[in-house]
Amino acid sequence: MMTLYGSPTSPYVRKVRVMLIELGLEDRIRTEWLDPHSRPGSLTRQNPLSKIPTLQTEDGEVLYDSRVICEYVDTLHGGAPMTPADGTAHWRHLTTQALSDGILDAAVERVLEGRRPADKQHDAWIAKHKAKTDAGLDALEQQVDRLSAPDGPTDLPAIGVGCALGYLDFRLPQDQWRANRSALAACGDAYLARPAMQATAPQE
């Protein structure tokens, strides 16, 4: 049995959970919920960075971060890989995952900054990261054809984008990421309706 260290609201953990459900591998994993910001010993003994997701494999190997774990999970099934092995498609998959993770990283920075006392918050820092999420979403609007169809077999770029959009709905709904991005809105909403996305929707 593998152990996934995570939290029910982490979008990075959600990527792994969605992938496991999509691949029918949930039964091979137990999940330990924790708060990584409090540096719990059960996590820091495995990952000195105290970040989630962290995965302990059945062989006792410890893996992080989410992209490493997703790459590992992609070796655990006999179906078509969720990232093509080579060619232009391979590099596009990796870059689209970097794009959706970058959107997430910038969004998380803003959310964490917003939790600081009002007089300690840095407006320029918030604006800089808002510009990253906005520009990243604009790029996705131009590249929706690089994502797997929302109603067919899924892949890692689509999972990453789905979890990023779900996080924006959850923590930054005021961004209205759908506005002026009709292609991304249609594709994203159809993707968010997938059973694996519904089953992992973040809740306080």
Ligand SMILES: N[C@@H](CCC(=O)N[C@@H](CS)C(=O)NCC(=O)O)C(=O)O
């Ligand atoms: N690049 C990492 C990001 C993971 C990450 O930042 N997770 C957050 C939770 S959403 C975390 O563990 N934060 C705790 C901390 O940074 O101390 C990944 O893809 O796994």
